[in-house]
Amino acid sequence: MQFIYQTERLSLQILNAEQAQTVCDFYCENKDFLEPYEPKRPANFYTASFHASNLSCEYHAFLKLSYIRYWIFAKENPSVPIGSVCFSNFMHGAFQKCMLGYKLGETACHNGYMTEALSFLLPIVMQEFHLHRIEAFVQPDNTSSIRLLSRLGFAEEGDLSSFAQINGIWTDHLLFSYVGSNSDCSVPGSTSIQ
Numbered sequence: 001m002q003f004i005y006q007t008e009r010l011s012l013q014i015l016n017a018e019q020a021q022t023v024c025d026f027y028c029e030n031k032d033f034l035e036p037y038e039p040k041r042p043a044n045f046y047t048a049s050f051h052a053s054n055l056s057c058e059y060h061a062f063l064k065l066s067y068i069r070y071w072i073f074a075k076e077n078p079s080v081p082i083g084s085v086c087f088s089n090f091m092h093g094a095f096q097k098c099m100l101g102y103k104l105g106e107t108a109c110h111n112g113y114m115t116e117a118l119s120f121l122l123p124i125v126m127q128e129f130h131l132h133r134i135e136a137f138v139q140p141d142n143t144s145s146i147r148l149l150s151r152l153g154f155a156e157e158g159d160l161s162s163f164a165q166i167n168g169i170w171t172d173h174l175l176f177s178y179v180g181s182n183s184d185c186s187v188p189g190s191t192s193i194q
Helices: 017-029 031-037 048-063 113-128 143-151
Strands: 004-006 010-013 068-074 081-091 097-104 133-138 155-166 169-179 191-193
Touching: 004 113, 010 113, 017 031, 017 048, 017 081, 048 068, 068 113, 081 113, 097 113, 113 133, 113 143, 133 143, 133 155, 143 169
Parallel strands: 097 133
Antiparallel strands: 004 010, 004 191, 010 068, 068 081, 081 097, 133 169, 155 169
């Protein structure tokens, strides 16, 4: 896995603690938009110190290839993140799978950015980690996310009752899975840099 990937319109980057204020600003600007879909935040979540610690942990987890979060930047405004993509809960052996999470800021939605980012990253992660499947969990009323996963080739597999505590409330989720071959994972028109 590379620290930075470039797609046609995006830069996908692994960040470290030095970018804590930038990430904090992203969450502060999108607080009302994101909170209905995410776990309840700790009291100090909207501070640069929280994100410095979190980014440091995520950076070291990336080095161990145990947790991967790429922050998404539009090339037209390369200093401001518009969202992120996260791969976590890697399981090997008989399972060969991981979990996918993602988010976009409110003003970045409906521009195809997440489709572009995931179309690029999914085959790379499948190949690099020798995975058989990637799973995503979505609240039933999150129709934008459901449409995104369907476009990317995820299949809906079932309902999970009271699956995750979102914004302090246990909520139902739908399970989606992306199952593919990891033998041919090239993505034309994209480049990577160290």
